[in-house]
Amino acid sequence: xxxxxxxEDATNAYQSLSETTGHDDPxxxxxxxxxxxxxxxxxxxxDGVDAADLAEYCLMLGDxxxxxxxxxxxxxxxxxxxEEEVALANTALDLLGQARVLLSRAGHVEGAxxxxxxxxxxxxxxxxxxxxxxxxxxDLDFGVAVARLLVFSTWRLALLSRLVGSRDxxxxxxxxxxxxxLTYHRDWAARWTLRLGDGTDESxxxxxxxxxxxxxxxxxxxxxxxxxxxxxxxxxxxDPAETRGEVDAVLDQVFAxxxxxxxxxxxxxxxxxxxxxxxxxxxxxxxxxxxMQSLARAHPGASW
Amino acid sequence: xxxxxEVVARxxxxxxxxxxxxxxxxxxxxxxxxxxVTVTITPTYSGCPAxxxxxxxxxxxxxxxxxxxxxVRTVFAPAWSTDWISEDGRRKLAEAGVAxxxxxxxxxxxxxxxxxxxxxxxxxxxxxGSRATEELSxxxxxxxxxxxxxxxxxxxxxxxxxI
Numbered sequence: 001x002x003x004x005x006x007x008e009d010a011t012n013a014y015q016s017l018s019e020t021t022g023h024d025d026p027x028x029x030x031x032x033x034x035x036x037x038x039x040x041x042x043x044x045x046x047d048g049v050d051a052a053d054l055a056e057y058c059l060m061l062g063d064x065x066x067x068x069x070x071x072x073x074x075x076x077x078x079x080x081x082x083e084e085e086v087a088l089a090n091t092a093l094d095l096l097g098q099a100r101v102l103l104s105r106a107g108h109v110e111g112a113x114x115x116x117x118x119x120x121x122x123x124x125x126x127x128x129x130x131x132x133x134x135x136x137x138x139d140l141d142f143g144v145a146v147a148r149l150l151v152f153s154t155w156r157l158a159l160l161s162r163l164v165g166s167r168d169x170x171x172x173x174x175x176x177x178x179x180x181x182l183t184y185h186r187d188w189a190a191r192w193t194l195r196l197g198d199g200t201d202e203s204x205x206x207x208x209x210x211x212x213x214x215x216x217x218x219x220x221x222x223x224x225x226x227x228x229x230x231x232x233x234x235x236x237x238x239d240p241a242e243t244r245g246e247v248d249a250v251l252d253q254v255f256a257x258x259x260x261x262x263x264x265x266x267x268x269x270x271x272x273x274x275x276x277x278x279x280x281x282x283x284x285x286x287x288x289x290x291x292m293q294s295l296a297r298a299h300p301g302a303s304w
Numbered sequence: 305x306x307x308x309x310e311v312v313a314r315x316x317x318x319x320x321x322x323x324x325x326x327x328x329x330x331x332x333x334x335x336x337x338x339x340x341v342t343v344t345i346t347p348t349y350s351g352c353p354a355x356x357x358x359x360x361x362x363x364x365x366x367x368x369x370x371x372x373x374x375x376v377r378t379v380f381a382p383a384w385s386t387d388w389i390s391e392d393g394r395r396k397l398a399e400a401g402v403a404x405x406x407x408x409x410x411x412x413x414x415x416x417x418x419x420x421x422x423x424x425x426x427x428x429x430x431x432x433g434s435r436a437t438e439e440l441s442x443x444x445x446x447x448x449x450x451x452x453x454x455x456x457x458x459x460x461x462x463x464x465x466x467i
Contacts, residue, residue, distance in 0.1 A: 039344070039379045083441035083451065090443040097351025101380065157416055173380035177350050180383065180467045183416050188442060190418055246415045257420050 041104045046167045049234045054168060055110040056129065056227045057237055059119070060277055061159075061171070062102030063130035066120060068152055069095035070288050071137065078140050087188055091149070094181040098174050105170040121296035125286050126279040132268060133217035135276075135285040143196060143203075143210030150189035151214055154250045155221045157182035158243035167235040190254045197258025204259065212263045219267025221247070225277040308341045309334045311369045318357035319446045322400040325358060329388025332379055341366050342375045346384045349447040386448075386466050401430050402449065403437075403463040427463050429454035437461075 045051045072092040079085030103116040114122075133152055138144035160182060163175035196207035222244045224232075231237030255262055274280040295302070312334050317323045325331050325345065332344040343362050347355045359376040366374045386405035389397075394404035406426055427437050434456035441451040442465070449462040 039377045040381065083443070086445065087441060087443035090447055093351035093353065093447060094349055095351070097347070097349060101350065161416055169381065173383070174350070177380055177383040179411065179416065181350060184442060184465075186416075186418065190420060194420055250415075250418050253418060254420070 038101065038104060040170050040173050041101070041108050043169045045109055046234075046236065049167065049236055050230065051109050051111070053227050053230055053234075054236060055106045057231050058102045058106035058109065058171065060129040060225075060227075061174070062099045062106060062119075063128050064134045064152075064156065065095040065102065066099035067128065067130045067285065067288055068134035068148075069093075069099060070292050071135065072145070072149065074138075074140070075145065080142060088145075091185045091188065094178075094185070098178050098181070101170060101174050105168075117296070121293045125281050125289055128279065128281065128285060128289075129277055130281075130285070131217070131220050131276040132282055132284075133214060133221065135281060135288055136214060136217060137284050137287065138210075138213075141206070141210065141213075143206035143208075144213045145210070146189055146192045146196065146207065147210035147214045149185060150193050150254065151218060151221075151247075151251070153182050153186040153189055155240075155243060155247050157186055158246045158250075159238055159240060162238035162243070166237070171236060186250075190250075193254050193260070194258045197255075197260040207258070208260055208263075211260065212265060215263035215265045216268040220275050223275060223277070227277075306369060308336050308343075308366060308369075308371055311365050311371070312343055312362060315358075315361050315365050318354045318361065320397075320400075320402070322396045323389075323393050325362070327390050327393030327396060329390065329393070330358070330384060336371075339371050340373050340375075341371045342377060344377045344379055346379050348384050350380075352447055354446075384467075386464060389464075397464060398430050401461055403427050403430050403452065403461060405464040405466045408466040427452060429457060429459065430461050431459045432457040439463075 045054055069092040072088050072095070075088040076085060076092075079088055099120075100116050103119045107114040107116060107119055133148065133155075136144075136148055138148060157179065160175040160178040163171055164179065166172040166175060193207060196203040198204070199207075222241045224239050224241050228237045228239065232239045252262065254260075271280045312331060313324060313326045315325050317325055317328050317330075320328070328348070330345050330348060332346055333342075335342045335344075343366075345355070345358060345362070355378065359378075362376050363374040366372070385408045387408045389405065397404045422439075426435075428435055429437050432454060434454055436455045437452050438455060439450060440453050440460065444451045444462050444465075448464055448467075450465045451460065452463045453460045
C-alpha cells in the first residue's frame with residue numbers, strides 16, 4: 001500500500017485519531033491542558049478584600065466541588081441503570097466545571113503562578129480545603145451516594161443562592177450558574193431518596209442506612225471558618241451557619257415524603273479545632289487524591 | 305471579504321451540529337482590530353466539555369478566512385439561558401427531533417423551592433406532535449438535554465431543558 005493510499009484509508013482507526021487531533025493544539029493526558037481565556041478570572045480583587053483570604057475561599061468552594069465531583073464520577077460504568085449513570089456523570093461534570101473556574105480564580109488571586117491543573121493535581125491532602133462530606137466514599141452503595149448528593153446539593157444550593165450577590169465577580173458568576181445546575185442535582189437526589197425511602201422494605205432500609213452513614217459530616221457544613229467570617233464582612237462570602245434553616249427545611253420535606261427518619265448521630269469532631277476547611281481530612285481524601293493525581297504526578301506535563 | 309462576524313455566524317455547535325453557535329446564543333461578541341479577532345462566548349453549563357471544541361472551531365474558521373491572531377474569551381456572567389436560543393434555532397432543533405425548550409423559570413428571591421411531585425408536562429413530541437410525553441431522565445446524552453418518551457407514538461426523544 002502506498003503512503004498516499006494509506007492517507008485515505010478511512011478504516012484506519014489510528015489514522016483518524018491523528019487526523020482529528022493533527023490540526024489541534026496538543027492535549028494534556030490529564031487536566032484541561034489548554035490555556036483558557038476566561039474573562040472574569042483576571043478581574044481585580046475587590047477593594048478592601050484580602051487577596052489571600054479570597055484565594056483561600058475560592059479553594060474551599062472549588063475543592064468541595066472538585067472532590068465531590070470525583071467521588072460521584074466513580075459511578076461511571078458502575079451505576080444501576082444507564083440513565084442514572086448519565087445523570088451522575090452530568091452532575092459530576094457540572095461540579096467539575098464549577099471547580100475549574102474557582103481553582104483558576106484561586107490561582108490567579110494567589111499570584112504564585114499556579115493554574116487550575118497545578119492546584120488540582122499537585123497539592124497534598126493537607127492543602128485541600130473541602131468539607132469532609134465531599135470526600136466521603138460510598139463503596140458503590142447507591143443509598144450512600146444518593147444520601148451524600150442530597151445533603152451536599154441542598155447545602156451547596158443554599159450557599160450559592162446567597163453568593164449570587166458576592167462582591168467577587170468570579171464567585172458571583174459561578175454562583176449564578178451553579179444555582180441552575182444544583183437545582184437539578186438536588187432534584188435528582190431528592191427524587192431518588194423519595195423512591196427508595198418510600199419503596200420496598202429493603203430500599204427503605206438501605207436509604208436510611210445511607211443517611212446514617214453521611215450524617216456525621218453534616219455538622220461541619222454549618223461551621224464558619226475565620227476566613228469566611230472575614231469575607232462575610234467584606235461582602236464576598238456567605239456565612240454557612242445561616243444556611244442551616246434552609247437546609248433543615250428541605251431535608252425534612254424530603255424525609256417526610258420518603259417516610260425516612262432524620263438521623264440522630266453526633267457530628268464528627270475537629271482536630272484541635274481544625275476541620276476540612278483548615279486542611280484536616282479523613283483518610284478518604286488521600287484515596288481520592290491518589291486516584292486523581294497519580295497520572296499527573298507520574299508523568300508531569302504529559303500530552304498526546 | 306466576509307466579515308469576522310459572518311464567519312463566526314457559520315460555526316456550528318460541536319454536539320448539536322444542526323445549530324450554529326449563534327442559534328444557540330453562546331456568542332456574546334465579535335471584536336475586530338484589523339485582522340485580529342476576539343470572540344467572546346459563554347458556556348451553556350459550567351463543565352460543558354464542548355467549550356474547548358467551540359474555541360478550536362472558531363479559531364480555525366477565522367484563520368481559514370484569513371483572520372488572525374484569534375482570541376476566544378469565555379465569560380460566565382450573565383449565565384447562559386435557553387431563552388437565548390434563536391427562533392431559527394428552535395425550529396432547527398425540532399426538525400432534528402429535539403424538543404426545543406420552553407421559557408426558562410425566573411428565579412424568585414429566597415430559597416429555591418423543591419418540588420417532589422411530577423411537573424406538568426408541556427413538552428410536545430417532535431416526531432408526532434402529541435402532548436402526551438413523559439420524562440425518562442432529567443439528564444440526557446449532553447449536559448443540556450433531558451430524555452423523554454412520547455406515549456402516543458412511543459418514540460423516545462431529547463428535550464432541551466429550560467435553564
